[in-house]
Amino acid sequence: MKAFFTAALTAVAVSLTVVTVPAGQADTSAAQMARAPVGTALEAVPVAYAGTVYLTFDDGPHPTWTPKVVSILRKYGVRAVFFELGQNISWYPSVTRSVRANGNLIGNHTWNHPNLTYLSNYWVNWQLNKMEGALGYRPRCVRPPYGATSSRVASIIASRGQRQILWTVDPRDWSRPGTWSIVSRVLANVRGGSRILLHDGGGDRSQTVAALDLLIPRLRARGFVVGLMAC
């Protein structure tokens, strides 16, 4: 029965390709179809490649929400960058280990989330170093809390050999606007190269978790590939 269902799905997908793909895009679409995992009906429909987008999660690790996020990423075979707080790593080191063990990357989001533009050079470095002491190594990417940066903060980060990574799509999931609001805000603003900001810490993230499970297949249905930033 399962074999029959898979065969039927494939037949539908192939016939859709023949009917809907304009000449000239057939190669791209066929390549996409070959790569696309057949997990849900949403993913079974072949679409042309629309670009690569990147998921990022801030303010963890959190013992409740981070494992749920990691589990959903694993379900879809997707990886992400987690911009973690050193203080949270010191409280929940095993959660951070699990994030990494699943192929995700950790970025530096400071020790305890200050606005770096208000701090002297000494304290900016202290915040970043203290986080890296908890993590055990220096990540390649730094995300200043609140996205608050300046030419001075950016040059400190660069002088440490690190990249400053902000975001381009912010559905304000931390304000708990509703699961579908998070999904629709991302889909309304996403395009190739987007860096999507979500949160796995800092409060009740149940809406973010639910939204993520809806979002990944919908991004793929629109032709986006969910990639991993080089952090």
Ligand SMILES: [Zn+2]
């Ligand atoms: Zn943050």
